[in-house]
Amino acid sequence: xxxxxxxxxxxxxxxxxxxxxxxxxxxxxxxxxxxxxxxxxxxxxxxxxxxxxxxxxxxxxxxxxxxxxxxxxxxxxxxxxxxxxxxxxxxxxxxxxxxxxxxxxxxxxxxxxxxxxxxxxxxxxxxxxxxxxxxxxxxxxxxxxxxxxxxxxxxxxxxxxxxxxxxxxxxxxxxxxxxxxxxxxxxxxxxxxxxxxxxxxxxxxxxxxxxxxxxxxxxxxxxxxxxxxxxxxxxxxxxxxxxxxxxxxxxxxxxxxxxxxxxxxxxx
Numbered sequence: 001x002x003x004x005x006x007x008x009x010x011x012x013x014x015x016x017x018x019x020x021x022x023x024x025x026x027x028x029x030x031x032x033x034x035x036x037x038x039x040x041x042x043x044x045x046x047x048x049x050x051x052x053x054x055x056x057x058x059x060x061x062x063x064x065x066x067x068x069x070x071x072x073x074x075x076x077x078x079x080x081x082x083x084x085x086x087x088x089x090x091x092x093x094x095x096x097x098x099x100x101x102x103x104x105x106x107x108x109x110x111x112x113x114x115x116x117x118x119x120x121x122x123x124x125x126x127x128x129x130x131x132x133x134x135x136x137x138x139x140x141x142x143x144x145x146x147x148x149x150x151x152x153x154x155x156x157x158x159x160x161x162x163x164x165x166x167x168x169x170x171x172x173x174x175x176x177x178x179x180x181x182x183x184x185x186x187x188x189x190x191x192x193x194x195x196x197x198x199x200x201x202x203x204x205x206x207x208x209x210x211x212x213x214x215x216x217x218x219x220x221x222x223x224x225x226x227x228x229x230x231x232x233x234x235x236x237x238x239x240x241x242x243x244x245x246x247x248x249x250x251x252x253x254x255x256x257x258x259x260x261x262x263x264x265x266x267x268x
Contacts, residue, residue: 014176015043016108016134021175022050028168029104029132030190031055036100040088040107040117043067045074051106052081059100063087088117093124102127108134111180115139115155122162123206131163131189140167140185152251153216154209160255161196163189197259205262212250212258220248238266 016022025047031037034056042048042060048071051058058081062068068085075081084096097103105128109117114135121131135143138151143159144167145151159165169186173179199205211227212220224235236246241264244257253261 014108014178014180015046016171016175017044017046017177018175019046019050022047025132025134025169025186026050026054026106028186028188029106030130030188031104031106031132035129036103038097038100038103038105040105040109042071042083043108045071047106047108048075048081052078056080057100058082059084059097059103061086061088061091061096089113089120093120094126097126102129104129105131105133107132111136111139111182115142118143118155119158122158128191130191132168132187133189134171134184134186136180137170137183137185140187143187143189147254148252150251153213154206157209157255157258158206159189161192163191165189197256199259199262200268204265205258208262208265209250209258212253212261216249216251218249219246220244220250220253221246223250234266238264241266 031051031054033054036057037051037055037059039048039051039058039060042062044067048058048060052075060071060081060083062071062083062085065085068083071083075083086096105121118131118133121128141151142153142155143165145153145156166188167185168188171184171186173181173183176184212223214223214227221232221235221239224230224238225232228235230238239246239248239261242257242261244253244261
């Protein structure tokens with residue numbers, strides 16, 4: 001389909017138009033016939049059209065007001081496809097998504113919002129079955145990173161806590177219209193039934209993770225001193241109580257070790 005619309009650089013729009021490629025991408029997801037899908041940024045509707053042939057219901061959230069009427073016209077006969085104008089970062093998602101029941105998230109994310117959107121999705125108290133997203137390859141490395149790597153950080157831990165992430169497909173820049181300056185990766189992240197570690201207070205746990213990575217070149221002790229207004233002796237005692245070496249940095253800790261550090265918090 002040829003549409004008299006241009007991609008908007010300010011919205012990070014780079015469209016995947018090849019239907020056979022989109023079919024192969026969906027084959028990599030856990031989407032089953034009749035499932036519900038929440039699509040972020042349907043763009044020109046190419047992936048929406050492919051999903052509509054498989055899913056029981058598709059709710060597509062589009063921020064570009066110029067694309068919304070085009071999408072609604074395109075899917076006006078598909079009663080199981082709803083196109084909503086809105087911004088993923090400000091929408092009332094619990095209210096918007098409540099009618100879907102359990103659902104998959106499928107999206108081609110704008111590069112400049114990848115981390116905020118993934119963080120939002122991974123912390124939503126909603127019945128998400130999987131998160132399947134096209135992201136800049138650099139961002140994919142952060143999601144998939146393991147301890148003691150330069151990409152490892154809060155997003156890596158959050159992804160491990162909520163999902164089983166994997167790189168399903170590599171997507172060279174030439175596949176997009178218009179082509180971006182970097183290559184992309186299609187991530188498939190099936191949701192876990194239960195987190196692999198148990199924490200007493202999730203909000204407090206993620207505050208700890210963020211504080212621990214606040215200054216990557218600093219030791220964990222130094223970051224805890226800054227993040228919790230502890231003196232050095234208090235921070236060292238906390239780290240020691242979690243059976244961690246005093247000079248350790250946050251990037252060396254596994255999810256399980258962060259859970260142990262959280263459990264050893266002295267003021268709980």
